[in-house]
Amino acid sequence: xxxxLLYKSWLETRTRFLTAVIVTLAVCGFFTLAHSWIESMWHxxxxxxxxxxxxxxxxxxxxxxxxxxxxxxxxxxxxKIWVFLAILLGxxxxxxxxxxxxxxxxxxxxxxxxxxxxxRALIAVAELFTLALLALVAVSIGSWIMGLPYPIDHxxxxxxxxxxxxxxxxxxxxxxxxxxxxxxxxxxIALGGVGLLYFVMxxxxxxxxxxxxxxxxxIPKLMAGPADVTSATDIAWLGLFVSLTVAALLAGIAxxxxxxxxx
Amino acid sequence: xxxxxxxLVRKAWLESKGRFIAAAIILAILGVSTVLRAPxxxxxxxxxxxxxxxxxxxxxxxxxxxGFLQFLWIIAAVVLGLGGLVREDATGSSGFTLALPVSRRQxxxxxxxxxxxxxxxLGFIPLLIVxxxxxxxxxxxxxxxxxxxxxxxxxxxxxxxxxxxxxxHLLxxxxxVPAVALAAIAAFxxxxxxxxxSVLSVFDxxxxxxxxxxxxxxxxHEFPVAxxxxxxxxxxxxxxxxxxxxxSRDF
Amino acid sequence: MKQSYAIETDNLTKYYGDFEAVxxxxxxxxxxxxxxxxxxNGAGKSSTIxxxxxxxxxxxxxxxxxxxxxxDEKQSIEMRKRVAYVGEDxxxxxxxxxxxxxxxTKAFYPGWRAEIEQKLLDEFRLPTDRPTKxxxxxxxxxxxxxxxxxxxxxxxxxxxxxxxxDPVMAEKVLELVVGAAADGATIFFSSHQIAEVEQxxxxxxxxxxxxxxxxxxxxxxxxxxxxxxxxxxxAPKPSALAIDGVTRIAVDGRVVSVMASHNAVTIAExxxxxxxxxxxxPMTLKEIVLESLKRDQA
Numbered sequence: 171x172x173x174x175l176l177y178k179s180w181l182e183t184r185t186r187f188l189t190a191v192i193v194t195l196a197v198c199g200f201f202t203l204a205h206s207w208i209e210s211m212w213h214x215x216x217x218x219x220x221x222x223x224x225x226x227x228x229x230x231x232x233x234x235x236x237x238x239x240x241x242x243x244x245x246x247x248x249x250k251i252w253v254f255l256a257i258l259l260g261x262x263x264x265x266x267x268x269x270x271x272x273x274x275x276x277x278x279x280x281x282x283x284x285x286x287x288x289x290r291a292l293i294a295v296a297e298l299f300t301l302a303l304l305a306l307v308a309v310s311i312g313s314w315i316m317g318l319p320y321p322i323d324h325x326x327x328x329x330x331x332x333x334x335x336x337x338x339x340x341x342x343x344x345x346x347x348x349x350x351x352x353x354x355x356x357x358x359i360a361l362g363g364v365g366l367l368y369f370v371m372x373x374x375x376x377x378x379x380x381x382x383x384x385x386x387x388x389i390p391k392l393m394a395g396p397a398d399v400t401s402a403t404d405i406a407w408l409g410l411f412v413s414l415t416v417a418a419l420l421a422g423i424a425x426x427x428x429x430x431x432x433x
Numbered sequence: 434x435x436x437x438x439x440x441l442v443r444k445a446w447l448e449s450k451g452r453f454i455a456a457a458i459i460l461a462i463l464g465v466s467t468v469l470r471a472p473x474x475x476x477x478x479x480x481x482x483x484x485x486x487x488x489x490x491x492x493x494x495x496x497x498x499x500g501f502l503q504f505l506w507i508i509a510a511v512v513l514g515l516g517g518l519v520r521e522d523a524t525g526s527s528g529f530t531l532a533l534p535v536s537r538r539q540x541x542x543x544x545x546x547x548x549x550x551x552x553x554x555l556g557f558i559p560l561l562i563v564x565x566x567x568x569x570x571x572x573x574x575x576x577x578x579x580x581x582x583x584x585x586x587x588x589x590x591x592x593x594x595x596x597x598x599x600x601x602h603l604l605x606x607x608x609x610v611p612a613v614a615l616a617a618i619a620a621f622x623x624x625x626x627x628x629x630x631s632v633l634s635v636f637d638x639x640x641x642x643x644x645x646x647x648x649x650x651x652x653x654h655e656f657p658v659a660x661x662x663x664x665x666x667x668x669x670x671x672x673x674x675x676x677x678x679x680x681s682r683d684f
Numbered sequence: 685m686k687q688s689y690a691i692e693t694d695n696l697t698k699y700y701g702d703f704e705a706v707x708x709x710x711x712x713x714x715x716x717x718x719x720x721x722x723x724x725n726g727a728g729k730s731s732t733i734x735x736x737x738x739x740x741x742x743x744x745x746x747x748x749x750x751x752x753x754x755x756d757e758k759q760s761i762e763m764r765k766r767v768a769y770v771g772e773d774x775x776x777x778x779x780x781x782x783x784x785x786x787x788x789t790k791a792f793y794p795g796w797r798a799e800i801e802q803k804l805l806d807e808f809r810l811p812t813d814r815p816t817k818x819x820x821x822x823x824x825x826x827x828x829x830x831x832x833x834x835x836x837x838x839x840x841x842x843x844x845x846x847x848x849x850d851p852v853m854a855e856k857v858l859e860l861v862v863g864a865a866a867d868g869a870t871i872f873f874s875s876h877q878i879a880e881v882e883q884x885x886x887x888x889x890x891x892x893x894x895x896x897x898x899x900x901x902x903x904x905x906x907x908x909x910x911x912x913x914x915x916x917x918x919a920p921k922p923s924a925l926a927i928d929g930v931t932r933i934a935v936d937g938r939v940v941s942v943m944a945s946h947n948a949v950t951i952a953e954x955x956x957x958x959x960x961x962x963x964x965x966p967m968t969l970k971e972i973v974l975e976s977l978k979r980d981q982a
Contacts, residue, residue: 183608185606185608185609185612186606186608186609186612189609189612189613189615189616190612192616193612193615193616193619196616196619196620196623197619197623200623211628250504251615251619254615255612255615258608258611258612258615261608262608269524269778269817270523270524271525271775351451352451352452352779353515353520353607354451354452354512354515354516354607354611355451355452355455357512357608357611358452358455358456358459358508358509358512359455359459361505361508361512362455362456362458362459362460362505362508362509363459365459365463365501365504365505365508366459366462366463366466366501366505368501368504369463369466369467369496369500369501370466370470372500372501373474373477373478381473435791436790436791436792437791437792439791440787440788440791440792443784443788444777444780444788447777447779447780447784448777448779450779451779524775524778525773525775526773526775526776526777526778527739528734528739528769528771528772528773528775529769529771529775529776529777529828529831531737531738531739532737532739532764532767532768532769532771533764533789533792534761534762534763534764534765534792534793535761535792536757536761680757681741683734683739683740683741684734684739684740
């Protein structure tokens with residue numbers, strides 16, 4: 171891989187990435203360092219509002235710290251933020267350069283369009299993986315500071331599911347920017363689509379059994395991974411395989427579009 | 434409206450039309466999905482909470498003002514605030530715009546007005562769709578409630594449009610702005626979870642959590658006026674700051 | 685009668701951080717003239733134009749355009765009602781069509797000349813329903829020029845107006861410029877095409893490293909500027925030739941070359957007193973510009 175191309179892709183995305191790092195560390199740090207404060211609020215709520223309609227996961231989150239982290243970081247709040255960041259890191263590319271007038275320069279370089287795309291994709295994947303890793307580091311260090319037990323195998327398993335299961339969103343973003351013109355319209359469409367997906371999937375994330383028609387869209391559930399990580403945990407290999415295959419397909423479509431477009 | 438002002442409005446519309454239409458379609462799909470999903474979701478909820486019933490207004494409230502409408506609309510509002518003279522400078526057309534016999538303030542305020550109008554329209558779409566389509570599934574949702582929720586929602590939420598707007602006058606990168614906006618919104622969300630500052634929670638003001646009438650999940654005569662007023666004031670301040678920043682900027 | 689100026693600057697200075705882009709620029713552009721604003725890349729031309737049009741603020745000094753203060757926002761808006769600007773970039777709004785760009789611009793100028801708009805649309809053969817982002821560079825330039833000329837402006841500020849145009853179109857644009865001047869407009873344009881400047885300009889302002897190094901008329905170039913070359917038996921002292929009118933002296937062995945902005949006859953006589961041969965030659969604008977820039981570098 172051409173180092174200058176990788177460097178170019180890094181320069182293009184570094185501001186977004188560094189902002190994403192700050193967000194990741196802040197959010198994950200918050201959920202660990204503020205755990206005791208959040209816990210005290212819940213206990214107060216349980217006493218003051220005993221009849222309140224709590225979601226099915228609530229009681230377990232209150233008493234089980236690894237599950238609390240699983241829910242807030244990998245299954246819900248931070249997962250959504252990570253997906254948002256995946257989309258932001260994936261937009262750009264030759265379509266954007268064409269709009270800004272530098273595509274001619276880039277395309278006149280003695281490198282194939284495939285290489286140009288690959289450099290961009292590789293940097294985005296590396297950045298996304300770094301964010302997932304930073305989340306794990308943040309919760310691990312935060313838990314250690316708070317004196318709360320967080321098994322590392324839980325963290326590693328959830329990191330793997332978050333990253334591998336969620337690559338499909340990066341691929342969708344890479345693909346969408348090759349088809350949709352405009353600086354911000356691809357972002358709106360991608361985020362809107364993701365929002366609708368979460369909307370459809372929310373009841374299942376909250377614990378409802380997965381209906382057959384929702385299975386193809388169960389990416390959020392896949393990314394969350396298993397709630398409990400033991401030696402007997404059933405890994406959703408098929409789900410991961412399908413998700414990665416779709417991600418590869420989307421990337422393939424994006425590559426084809428890049429190679430055949432006029433700029 | 435003078436021809437020049439009309440043209441500035443038109444320019445702002447043309448510039449943001451793609452984003453607005455994309456967001457409108459997505460929010461319309463959200464509205465339709467909310468209605469169509471209702472029977473299955475309510476049944477599922479009642480299965481889990483044995484012996485309890487989920488009312489339709491509760492379902493609508495959880496799905497929209499308290500749910501995904503907040504998430505999607507806030508993203509749309511931030512993105513609608515993007516663009517402006519700093520962006521034009523990065524793309525090369527600021528020379529043309531700045532050479533027009535129009536003050537920078539007028540450029541900015543026109544764009545802010547168009548963005549706010551678009552954001553307001555977007556906020557109404559899903560709730561109106563719910564009110565109109567609910568009979569299809571044998572339910573009803575009062576149009577008056579849809580209008581009241583939507584009004585409260587957009588007024589409280591305009592601060593997010595203003596945030597995107599301000600950031601787009603401070604930062605040059607087109608994707609840096611949504612990234613920084615996300616960071617700011619996430620930080621604000623967490624900040625307003627602190628008990629001392631929960632009164633400032635724009636999110637609670639958007640969904641009317643603290644002013645719902647009993648267990649009806651409808652709005653009555655109370656509105657989170659204080660929070661909305663603070664939110665609108667801050668939004669106006671951010672727009673004013675955008676003006677001040679741009680007026681003193683060299684292009 | 686006091687001459688009125690379209691552009692006047694007094695000690696205009698602009699710093700970008702520590703970098704002084706424009707250094708104490710004092711210049712006058714009389715109304716009704718065609719003035720070429722020349723300089724190398726990075727000399728400070730665009731920085732100067734941006735200050736004149738209110739896009740950036742001067743660090744020091746002041747300026748007036750059509751008698752409006754450039755530093756006063758309200759006056760700047762009034763000024764821009766009477767000025768047409770075509771930037772070096774010529775980027776327009778990507779999300780508009782040609783027709784939409786024209787309609788948009790027209791709305792700001794009550795004195796819009798519809799007949800010029802139509803004439804140029806026909807001459808340039810611009811497709812009105814085409815998105816501006818799909819225009820070639822040359823067509824973008826043509827559209828930008830149409831938007832400028834049709835405004836009926838008193839002052840046209842043009843930055844590289846013929847860049848990207850084929851020779852036929854470039855010639856048409858120069859005719860338009862001359863036509864606008866004949867209608868009473870003042871033209872202030874920058875260009876790297878010396879031949880074009882020679883063809884249409886009345887006056888020249890040459891800027892280098894943010895400072896004015898030459899201000900003259902085209903007439904003066906043909907009547908006054910001379911290169912005087914003298915061959916000496918032994919190399920003379922340059923100070924012996926420091927008389928009024930001498931702007932540059934270059935000594936190359938026994939050959940002395942003098943650039944004179946005026947007083948060439950007297951200078952030649954002085955040189956004949958000690959040189960074995962003296963030759964007096966007219967200078968082109970290009971030679972004067974190159975020599976002036978060398979002088980500043982020397």
